[in-house]
Amino acid sequence: MDVKTAVKAIRKGEPASVYLLYGTEKYSIKQFTDILKEQLIEEEHRDFAMASYDTAETPIEQIIEEAETVPFLVPRKLIFVRDQNLFTAGKDTKIEHKIETLITYLDNPVDYSILVFLVQGEKLDERKKIVKTTKSKATVLSFGPIHGEELTSWLVKQAASRKVTMGQEAAETLISRAGTSLQTLSAEVDKLCLYAGEGGTLSKVNVEDLVARNTEQNIFAMVEDIANLRLGKALDIFYELLKQKEEPIKIAALISRQFRIILQVKELGAQSYSQQQIASQLGLHPYAVKIAGEQSKKFPADRLRFILKSLADLDYQMKTGAIDKVLGLELFLLRLGSHS
Structure with missing residues (x-):
């Protein structure tokens, strides 16, 4: 089931008994949980009908006990459970969980409680029995970036x-x-x-x-200006970042990150990887891959490697005081712009 189908079912008054929501797009997850609250729990009932837990603090068997307890003065309960351990390859916590309790509950969930797991991770650990069971017994929804x-x-x-x-x-x-x-x-x-x-x-x-550009978008624009030999504009962005009290070392690190992404995208593209595959491989939003792909066409791979080496040298010089940080970055941009 996809998110749109799940929302339609909720609006029709046909929610699932158990949801598992995961992915990087927290805003979309919040929108979905807001729909659950608005459609299923009347506002005057929310103090009694809603509960929140975290598996880092509460054993799963205690959460299941809450779900199985008949609600008091309200027709149904909505229980949110934050998790970064049960369904992912996350670090073990000090809490011991009786996973079989959840597996048994999934076979026969009560009709007066809706259990919503909010998994803090991009992926589920498909090796785990509880993940396989939940996928077959509950409604599992992925909230990835849109692009x-x-x-x-x-x-x-x-x-x-x-x-x-x-x-x-x-x-x-x-x-x-x-x-x-x-x-x-x-x-x-x-x-x-x-x-x-x-x-x-x-x-x-x-x-x-x-709308002011954020720092990362300013770096995108700066690299784009350098690639198109618009050195004046690139320097204007640099000076604007300095006015915003951004550290030259941080600016250099972000420039280095962008050029590293450009090189990685160029190399993966040469191996016939699709934009979506590259985004998954590098852990980037597809939009960032699209921008890097366009920029990669303007630099030979050897040139990108030389730029990255120069940035590594500059970083060392700035951190050791061998060169003034602002001057060092200015000279780097001037040399980069004159050879692009």
């Missing part, structure tokens, strides 16, 4: 829900400036829609005027 047209469409819909029109170009500009975190993007959409007002329209220019 490409799906992400821009999500932004357009977010604006539309606030009765504001946002075009494709404005949505793409917002992503390029704020990144791909749904939580960050949602906050920026709120701000932009307040500016536009109900019935208003958001343009690319509005986004550029109102």
